[in-house]
Amino acid sequence: MTVRRSDIVVVGGSVAALRAAETVSRQAPHLSLMVVSDEVHPPHERPPLSKVGLEEPFDREALTYPAVASLREQGVTFALNTRAEGLDVANRRLLTTVGSLEYGALVAATGCEPFVPPVFAGQPDVFTLRRYEDAVGLRAAVSRPGAHVAVIGAGFIGGEFAATLAKAGRRVTVVDLADRPLGRFGDAVAREYQALHRAAGVQLRFGAAVTGLGEDGGRRFLLLDDDSRVPADVILVGVGVRPSTAWLEESGVLLDNGIVCDATLKAAERVFAAGDAVRWRNPRWGATMRIEHWTNAAEQGRVAGINAVNVFAGEDPVVCGSVPYFWSDQHGVRIQFAGYRTGTEEIVEDRNADGLLVVYRMGDLVTGVLAFERRAQFVKLRAMLRNELPWQQARTVLTSGPAPVG
């Protein structure tokens, strides 16, 4: 076991880590920089894992972020297959599976990992979808002719993969405990989402709990709490993720369903955090939140990178204020959301021939917008949401005279 040293150490091997590394290397090329990731591959894109068609090429090289090559050329070290196991904040040491690493500043970007309910754990042909290997295994399993796939959880990853399966003519059933999908976005969104999937031939079972697994004539099925059965030769579990923060448990860094950070993404002395693992105070909304979406991870990677450099430059850290955003592509329809909701908003529905726009309104302010297509209008509202957005202003973007509902 050797002790090595790097001015800046970034822990994690995905988008937040990569964007942090790019930012450091651009702003302070003179600092030594190491990226420590427990993956065997360099950072690759995750969004395509659920979206790329089953018949399309699925090449890891093509999914690898191009920035990896340029960073390596600039002398950035990617310590792959290396897991962070502990952090000694006082002595500025990262403990890893291959020894300790001294740092001047550290960016923690270890993201999230999928959660698997006990009923599915350790069973054959049960998959989660987070890493390239997961997708390779899942795609091989569903390539068997006649395989019937059960998707557990009607969230975005499950919904996207169900759409990918339906497009390739596979039989797929989505099962969810909730009585409607994407419930936190309201009834109109739930209806639209269900209609989209049904029209494409995806079976939907809502308000259904899986009580066990069974087998009939060599084919597996899910047993639901109403005693019905769902064919499940292959199972994709998409019920949610948990922050990967076990390595910080003894470090004194505050953890509470994520790494707790201030508005500058600072978690501890000389330690910043970025991405899906972060719970931070977002000054745009005056609220503490954890966001599990791509652009948030990229943006936070950038801010954490700037602030890690600022430690050396002796400059004040910058704050990370942002409008949370996600996109999802299902059955050829782009679904997008921007904003931050508490769940108590009034919902304004605006439908026209191009799609559905749903605006979340709290008194005189708009706090979020969700769209099925309607791309030009969505992006206008998304841009407006960077500042406090009065309803009267948002209204000018909508189709004439939408009536408030629900």
Added chain:
Amino acid sequence: MIKVKVDFDRCDANGTCAALMPDVFRIGDDGLLEQLRTEVDPGREAELEEVIVCCPVGAIARG
């Protein structure tokens, strides 16, 4: 001035750039990206940097 290049073959029109720099990028009524300017003031380097790292498909670059 800093030159801004968009690789339209990669762009998937999610509009992140248009939300961050609306005077440079726009999503048109056809849902596709339009580039309104090919150069930005050097004082906006940080903004451009943010747009570049936040484009989900890496379609934006300095010229």
